Amino acid sequence: MLVNAGQTRGRRPTTDHAAIERAAFRLFAERGFEETTVDAIAEAAGIARRTLFRYYPSKNDIPWGRFEAGLAHLREFLRAMPHDIPVWRAVHRAVLDFNRLDEAAVPQHRERMRLLLTTPALQAHSALKYAAWRRVIAEYVAVRRGLSPDDLLPRTVGHVSLGMALSAYEQWLDSEDLSLSELLDSALSGLRLYLCEDHDGRHPAAGGG
Amino acid sequence: MLVNAGQTRGRRPTTDHAAIERAAFRLFAERGFEETTVDAIAEAAGIARRTLFRYYPSKNDIPWGRFEAGLAHLREFLRAMPHDIPVWRAVHRAVLDFNRLDEAAVPQHRERMRLLLTTPALQAHSALKYAAWRRVIAEYVAVRRGLSPDDLLPRTVGHVSLGMALSAYEQWLDSEDLSLSELLDSALSGLRLYLCEDHDGRHPAAGGG
DNA sequence: CGAATTGCGGCATCGAGTGCAATAAGGATT
DNA sequence: AATCCTTATTGCACTCGATGCCGCAATTCG
Numbered sequence: 104m105l106v107n108a109g110q111t112r113g114r115r116p117t118t119d120h121a122a123i124e125r126a127a128f129r130l131f132a133e134r135g136f137e138e139t140t141v142d143a144i145a146e147a148a149g150i151a152r153r154t155l156f157r158y159y160p161s162k163n164d165i166p167w168g169r170f171e172a173g174l175a176h177l178r179e180f181l182r183a184m185p186h187d188i189p190v191w192r193a194v195h196r197a198v199l200d201f202n203r204l205d206e207a208a209v210p211q212h213r214e215r216m217r218l219l220l221t222t223p224a225l226q227a228h229s230a231l232k233y234a235a236w237r238r239v240i241a242e243y244v245a246v247r248r249g250l251s252p253d254d255l256l257p258r259t260v261g262h263v264s265l266g267m268a269l270s271a272y273e274q275w276l277d278s279e280d281l282s283l284s285e286l287l288d289s290a291l292s293g294l295r296l297y298l299c300e301d302h303d304g305r306h307p308a309a310g311g312g
Numbered sequence: 313m314l315v316n317a318g319q320t321r322g323r324r325p326t327t328d329h330a331a332i333e334r335a336a337f338r339l340f341a342e343r344g345f346e347e348t349t350v351d352a353i354a355e356a357a358g359i360a361r362r363t364l365f366r367y368y369p370s371k372n373d374i375p376w377g378r379f380e381a382g383l384a385h386l387r388e389f390l391r392a393m394p395h396d397i398p399v400w401r402a403v404h405r406a407v408l409d410f411n412r413l414d415e416a417a418v419p420q421h422r423e424r425m426r427l428l429l430t431t432p433a434l435q436a437h438s439a440l441k442y443a444a445w446r447r448v449i450a451e452y453v454a455v456r457r458g459l460s461p462d463d464l465l466p467r468t469v470g471h472v473s474l475g476m477a478l479s480a481y482e483q484w485l486d487s488e489d490l491s492l493s494e495l496l497d498s499a500l501s502g503l504r505l506y507l508c509e510d511h512d513g514r515h516p517a518a519g520g521g
Numbered sequence: 522c523g524a525a526t527t528g529c530g531g532c533a534t535c536g537a538g539t540g541c542a543a544t545a546a547g548g549a550t551t
Numbered sequence: 552a553a554t555c556c557t558t559a560t561t562g563c564a565c566t567c568g569a570t571g572c573c574g575c576a577a578t579t580c581g
Binding site for chain 1: 398399400432435436437438439440443462463464465467468469470471472474475476478479480482483486495498499502503504506507508509510
């Protein structure tokens with residue numbers, strides 16, 4: 104959609120994703136997501152309903168913003184990762200990078216994630232977005248291990264990495280005073296300890312975090 | 313809905329969940345999920361469209377069958393688990409039990425899961441079901457660790473356990489010749505090895521599976 | 522029989538999403 | 552400037568899932 108950014112031919116667009124998103128988020132904040140109709144968003148953005156659907160395939164996609172671009176960046180980050188560190192560590196660094204935030208962007212991102220993680224319709228829709236994210240992780244693990252992205256381990260790592268990220272996000276929304284990076288680190292180290300507990304309930308030292 | 317099973321007052325039901333499910337699955341197999349309208353299912357089941365929605369809150373809920381009952385069983389299984397085994401092991405046993413299958417039920421369950429895991433609308437809707445499943449796991453971990461189900465570790469374990477189960481299921485649908493239990497075991501042991509790889513890429517022995 | 526209870530189903534309505542075709546708004550060409 | 556080409560916007564009709572409302576059907580109980 105932005106490939107034709109320098110385009111000079113034909114009628115010029117009267118709006119863009121950012122403008123629609125602004126209008127939408129304002130309404131979502133006022134009335135809630137489910138209570139906001141597509142017609143209302145279109146009217147607030149000053150465009151026709153039909154036009155809105157040309158910018159976003161569905162109402163559920165509006166809060167997701169430019170997720171695809173983030174995926175491309177994640178893929179690139181992983182490709183550039185040195186091969187002499189353990190796969191789990193490379194994946195974790197990539198997850199941290201993917202969820203890095205400018206201080207200024209925090210409130211907006213918080214509101215976006217609150218919407219995505221607490222609205223049932225969006226919780227459901229997000230599963231489709233998450234699948235693409237997991238796939239990026241699985242492809243990296245597959246390369247590092249000489250497997251197919253459809254094999255068990257790559258898929259498992261995709262699911263598990265996503266799971267840690269989501270629990271960190273849920274905690275981040277609940278808490279207020281913890282940073283996302285800290286929570287992602289805690290989720291990983293917590294899981295490592297959890298999975299290493301031996302039969303007698305003792306926790307062996309698990310180095311690195 | 314089945315609480316009033318022994319009821320004798322009033323008009324008797326003309327159908328039940330099983331009959332609707334049979335009609336629906338037949339149509340899903342013939343034409344696919346998205347291509348099957350609710351009207352078609354109602355007609356095939358010999359009831360009115362409006363009646364169907366009294367049995368199932370949505371079309372997406374039909375393939376899920378009696379999931380709530382399974383959750384109650386999972387909760388009970390975990391409660392009965394001895395406290396002298398590591399939490400991760402107790403959770404893993406519960407996951408195995410939750411996904412245990414009679415040999416005879418395999419083809420039907422396969423078809424159900426194929427539908428749930430490959431149909432976009434159902435992949436999305438399933439996220440809402442999964443949340444309840446994760447909650448059961450999180451509550452168990454919370455009890456064992458003296459935490460709240462809303463704390464980071466219980467939530468993480470919920471997400472991660474679900475992730476392992478889903479990757480095992482995806483593999484199960486792809487493969488054909490591997491049992492679900494084997495795949496669940498492999499997912500767990502694979503993850504333990506993955507997370508224990510040290511900085512030099514060596515795999516220390518990780519006992520137990 | 523009549524009253525109370527419970528399930529069924531028709532009807533109207535809403536909201537998301539889609540296909541199609543008309544129209545508006547620019548630049549390029551002659 | 553008139554015309555053509557290209558691209559974006561928009562209106563319209565339609566499908567489908569979902570819901571509220573209300574009357575009807577069937578059954579038991581007094």
